[in-house]
Amino acid sequence: MSVETMIAAVEKWIGTGEPNAIQAWYRERNGADYNGNFAWCDATITRAAVESGEYDAVCHGTDYAYTVAHAQRFKEAGEWTAMTAGIAKSGIRRGDVIFFDWAGSSSIGAIDHVGIVTSVSADHRYVYTVEGNTANICARRVRTVEEIAGFGRPKYKSEPKPATGSTGSTSKRPQVSLSRLVKAFKTDPPKKGTLVSYAGVQPVEDALVAERLLAKGYADGHAGTATRSAYTLLQERYGFTGKDADGIPGSTSLKRLAAKHGFDVVA
Structure with missing residues (x-):
């Protein structure tokens, strides 16, 4: 405990x-x-x-x-x-x-x-x-x-590990699976209130909010139309065009977003 x-x-x-x-x-x-x-x-x-x-x-x-x-x-x-x-x-x-x-x-x-x-x-x-x-x-x-x-600050039965990302830290950052994220972006309904298909959408949406590309009200765990549009804007900001700016996360753009906003990208 x-x-x-x-x-x-x-x-x-x-x-x-x-x-x-x-x-x-x-x-x-x-x-x-x-x-x-x-x-x-x-x-x-x-x-x-x-x-x-x-x-x-x-x-x-x-x-x-x-x-x-x-x-x-x-x-x-x-x-x-x-x-x-x-x-x-x-x-x-x-x-x-x-x-x-x-x-x-x-x-x-x-x-x-x-x-x-x-x-x-x-x-x-x-x-x-x-x-x-x-x-x-x-x-x-x-x-x-x-x-x-x-x-x-609760007096836990054992002391917590450091939370920052500095050298020597053992913090646990959110892990986002690229393959599961892509599936969610392709299949999630925009409708609120339905079950979230993949929890890894949330840190991505929160990062898009921090980038001022997505309104907070749409950061609900669903990769709906607003989230996909926001990701398109992110890709364009990063210099992607055409089919490379379709609102579906790719490895390069996602890793760049992750490095700035404190989550890790896995397969």
Whole structure:
């Protein structure tokens, strides 16, 4: 039991839509107040904490669906860091429970959402996460300092490994299969709400958002028409033309995007 088992427990839910087993599980534990399609980002963290044996460390022995209460509990335990000095100086790392305020404050009372940190880019511009209930699925995300309110640092049973991509790092970066990605780009429907065919689409979409080629609302894990159009723009930016700029990822363009945005390309 450790930070790695906690992260693995969250990652197994990647691609899950709604309604889902996480919501049903949380409802069984906490009653009818959680009937219906309630927000389940923190329920995802709670379930993973229970499954990984890190419930006391991550949740202090309490189930959480309300992100503000969860962050406040970290603060009461002396395990809270507000994101007021930037990503590098904050020391945020793999295994931290990360909280977001879409309005850009570091106020606990304004928190909207939660996830878990999987790594931090070497230049400290991006934090890579897994989050439940993001665009109605559980998915990998790439976050910037403007979105982060702060983070809680659980006292895991074993210490987490470094999260940055610097020399000596053992961080685990998202792995994107080129062959599976190409298949998704060719077959995924543009319609939202259907199951994600391949979770590796998400880090690519998040990178396209960071490149200002794709609107955040379309970064939903589906390689639909908007995502394919955005990838065409990326290929053109990289100097590809004609059939080489058809919106289907190729090895050269994908590896270049991956090197900049913190994921790895595999076969």
